[in-house]
Amino acid sequence: MSSVKSLEALKVLVADDDRDSCIHAALLLETLGIHSDWVLTGKECVEKISGACREGADYDVCLVDWRMPDINGVEVTRRIREVSGPDTTIIIITTYDWSVIEQSARDAGANAFLSKPIFASSLYNTLLSVTGIGRAVEFSAPGMITRQMGMEGYHVLLAEDNDLNREIALELLKMAGITVDCARDGREAVDKFLTCRERYDLILMDVQMPVMDGYQATDAIRKSEHPRARTIPIVAMTANAFHEDVMRAYSAGMNGHIAKPIDQKVLYQVISETMAGQR
Incomplete structure (x- = not known):
């Protein structure tokens, strides 16, 4: 070439x-x-x-x-x-x-x-x-932006039942220096949140999952006795970005919304803005 x-x-x-x-x-x-x-x-x-x-x-x-x-x-x-x-x-x-x-x-x-x-x-x-391109090209370069946005070191719970969508989100989060735990359905997401006490800074919640969907999982988290039940930021992930989808996410007790397929810049921006609102 x-x-x-x-x-x-x-x-x-x-x-x-x-x-x-x-x-x-x-x-x-x-x-x-x-x-x-x-x-x-x-x-x-x-x-x-x-x-x-x-x-x-x-x-x-x-x-x-x-x-x-x-x-x-x-x-x-x-x-x-x-x-x-x-x-x-x-x-x-x-x-x-x-x-x-x-x-x-x-x-x-x-x-x-x-x-x-x-x-x-x-x-x-x-x-x-x-x-044959030299390794002077720095693989972590995309992470430089995210570090400047203050996201490195966050611990996120990712709730997503689709294997490919989960791999994409996981890879993008890891590239930002974010530690990630994964749940494959809403019930598992609730259980992980309840048992891990102060571990998570934010939850990324797919809304369409088996066993318990994202809206039900968010409701269960918000009504739990966990000390951060009402304050943990929860961001919805949906296949649609229509106004009614965004409004339903907020009505369910979520703090933000990301449309799928996930766009890297939008993901980082939403996480950064959501976490900034917690300070």
């Missing part, structure tokens, strides 16, 4: 038939200062690469899911190589054991492999390895 001096200068394309996985990867890339595009099929991926080549604006890196329904990742890799030659670095991403396709993928032109769910640290290290 052409010489690139920093991660921020990379142009990245993500190809995965799972929309949430695309959003997850794009958010992690954003935390590294990298702009990315994403597509949901192998065909779109090849077309996007071809179009960029014709315009002289080649992608530096392409993350390609191994198992896409229209064209598998190995074949997509082969077609990309026919179009772009060696200029685009190709990373195969998969939830499966890639050893069975490693040789054929490398023969097709793949440069590296990455397991899903993708974590920021593994993505960062893989990008540095395959691009």
